[in-house]
Amino acid sequence: MNDCIFCKIVDKEIPAEIVYENEEVVAFNDINPQAPVHVLIIPKKHIPTLNNIVGEQKKLIGEILLVAQKIAREKGIAERGYRTVFNCNADAGQDVFHIHLHLLGGRKMTWPPG
Amino acid sequence: MNDCIFCKIVDKEIPAEIVYENEEVVAFNDINPQAPVHVLIIPKKHIPTLNNIVGEQKKLIGEILLVAQKIAREKGIAERGYRTVFNCNADAGQDVFHIHLHLLGGRKMTWPPG
Numbered sequence: 001m002n003d004c005i006f007c008k009i010v011d012k013e014i015p016a017e018i019v020y021e022n023e024e025v026v027a028f029n030d031i032n033p034q035a036p037v038h039v040l041i042i043p044k045k046h047i048p049t050l051n052n053i054v055g056e057q058k059k060l061i062g063e064i065l066l067v068a069q070k071i072a073r074e075k076g077i078a079e080r081g082y083r084t085v086f087n088c089n090a091d092a093g094q095d096v097f098h099i100h101l102h103l104l105g106g107r108k109m110t111w112p113p114g
Numbered sequence: 115m116n117d118c119i120f121c122k123i124v125d126k127e128i129p130a131e132i133v134y135e136n137e138e139v140v141a142f143n144d145i146n147p148q149a150p151v152h153v154l155i156i157p158k159k160h161i162p163t164l165n166n167i168v169g170e171q172k173k174l175i176g177e178i179l180l181v182a183q184k185i186a187r188e189k190g191i192a193e194r195g196y197r198t199v200f201n202c203n204a205d206a207g208q209d210v211f212h213i214h215l216h217l218l219g220g221r222k223m224t225w226p227p228g
Contacts, residue, residue: 034226050183051192058176062167065175065200069164072202078165081203085227086179088186089195092223102227109206112148113199113216113228 006098010044020074024060025067027103036106037075037082041067048097050088068103077105085113120212124158134188138174139181141217150220151189151196155181162211164202182217191219199227 008014009028016028019039030038041064047053053061065084072078082105087094093114122128123142130142133153144152155178161167167175179198186192196219201208207228 050179050196050198051186053176053180053183055180058180059172060176061179062172062175065164066167066169066172069167072165077205079203081201081205081208082164083202083206083228084164084200086198087195087223088197089193091191091195091219091221092197093225094195104227105205107205109201110228111207113218114197114224114226 004046004096004098006042006096006100007046010042020067020071022067024063027067027071030102035104035109037072037077037104039068039071039075039103041071041101041103042098047099049094050086050099053099064101068101071103072105075105081105081109083109083113118160118210118212120156120210120214121160124156134181134185136181138177141181141185144216149218149223151186151191151218153182153185153189153217155185155215155217156212161213163208164200164213167213178215182215185217186219189219195219195223197223197227 009016018028020027027041072082085102123130132142134141141155182198186196199216
């Protein structure tokens with residue numbers, strides 16, 4: 001956990017463009033944005049991958065999606081639309097092993113999703 | 115709601131290749147798969163878009179992600195990896211207005227995610 005870059009963002013040990021924060025989650029701009037709006041929403045608690053989520057964390061996962069909804073509204077993309085993505089492990093290209101929801105919007109997204 | 119194709123799948127009024135079902139959700143193969151594993155996971159309750167989710171549905175959203183995890187494990191892609199996607203409204207290409215989580219895996223996914 002001490003080496004986790006996202007835990008360091010949670011702890012404000014390294015900077016990020018934080019767009020939202022509450023007791024459970026932090027949201028900040030992706031440093032390599034793939035769309036006009038590209039925000040990462042993470043739990044403050046360190047959870048390495050989606051495979052590690054357990055039943056008692058269901059509300060936390062729902063909270064992450066609700067925060068995505070809230071940010072989409074604040075950024076003015078809720079009606080046009082947005083995509084949310086969780087990547088798990090190598091085949092999906094997960095690069096930081098602290099779960100993070102990608103919120104992408106502000107442009108037309110294509111299909112397939114990668 | 116009566117015209118919702120996914121409600122009809124929930125009610126078994128139209129067929130689908132159902133891979134998992136419990137009291138809250140149904141999961142079935144996408145009819146236009148974009149990866150060797152491409153499953154849609156939906157709540158039985160009709161919720162049109164991510165914009166319509168409210169706080170009391172956080173656990174339901176978490177349950178949808180937990181079912182994705184479970185199916186990934188059963189399909190043997192949990193360790194290699196998988197991507198989960200929610201599309202909201204036109205910019206994301208949402209085509210059925212009953213929320214559905216895409217679970218994709220069995221191949222290397224690319225970036226950006228569409």
